[in-house]
Amino acid sequence: MHDSPYSLAEARVLFELAHAGQLETGELRALLGLDAGYLSRILARLDADGLITRERSAADARKQVVRLREAGAAMFATIDARSAEEVERLLGGLTEDGQERLVSSMAAIRRLLGGPAPREPFVIRAPRLGDLGWVVQRHAELYSREYGWGVDFEQLVARIVGGFDLTRDAGWIAEAGGERVGCVFCEHGDASTAKLRLLLVEPAARGAGLGRRLVEECVRHAKQAGYERITLWTRDCLVSARRIYAGVGFALESTRKGMESGIEVTDEVWTRAL
Numbered sequence: 001m002h003d004s005p006y007s008l009a010e011a012r013v014l015f016e017l018a019h020a021g022q023l024e025t026g027e028l029r030a031l032l033g034l035d036a037g038y039l040s041r042i043l044a045r046l047d048a049d050g051l052i053t054r055e056r057s058a059a060d061a062r063k064q065v066v067r068l069r070e071a072g073a074a075m076f077a078t079i080d081a082r083s084a085e086e087v088e089r090l091l092g093g094l095t096e097d098g099q100e101r102l103v104s105s106m107a108a109i110r111r112l113l114g115g116p117a118p119r120e121p122f123v124i125r126a127p128r129l130g131d132l133g134w135v136v137q138r139h140a141e142l143y144s145r146e147y148g149w150g151v152d153f154e155q156l157v158a159r160i161v162g163g164f165d166l167t168r169d170a171g172w173i174a175e176a177g178g179e180r181v182g183c184v185f186c187e188h189g190d191a192s193t194a195k196l197r198l199l200l201v202e203p204a205a206r207g208a209g210l211g212r213r214l215v216e217e218c219v220r221h222a223k224q225a226g227y228e229r230i231t232l233w234t235r236d237c238l239v240s241a242r243r244i245y246a247g248v249g250f251a252l253e254s255t256r257k258g259m260e261s262g263i264e265v266t267d268e269v270w271t272r273a274l
Contacts, residue, residue, distance in 0.1 A: 123175045126173070196215065
């Protein structure tokens, strides 16, 4: 491992001891998922090399407590430094954008394979360069997957985004763990009317109140900008979004039958006085 005389498993034992201070052999075995006999051989070698000490637990004589010696701490520091240098060499050949994509992909792998994890706190910010393209892409991908809407819907979203004037209109992008997870926009309609546009929350971020938070931010902005009312267009199949709109004070104003990618839909207009 990193030009040391020790294997990955042996280096992991040093790593765990360096960070914990001391561990019982049973705790080490559980942390690393190692066979008891294999761990015993690893500890015997590290002990023989003068890197660790093993002694009976003061709380339970049946258990053995393992600690790093000074030489063990020095060996771990050497392996850790070499590991950091290797990672630095790997990342040094990537652009800043490439590094961000790599870290994001690693986080996605951890999230997908690691099971449920505590939710990251949300950050809601103004749009930055690249966000509008993401808005179009994620609307197209999610609505195609969830409702079967195709390229016509993607083009519609692209036209809406292309019509924004961000010197006058406003938008909000939600992030969690450095990844975009939601959006909403407030578009100028006329002197008295604002339009809520393109509310979206990523599936992994749903159920935590983010959609309502985005809608409330849009409504608050419209009030402060002096509009008298705010309106939005949605469809009756978007049940969760409709629930949010009703909860924030919007009321259904009109409906109209339509088609989307060969699928019958019911378009709805909702409004709220400000």
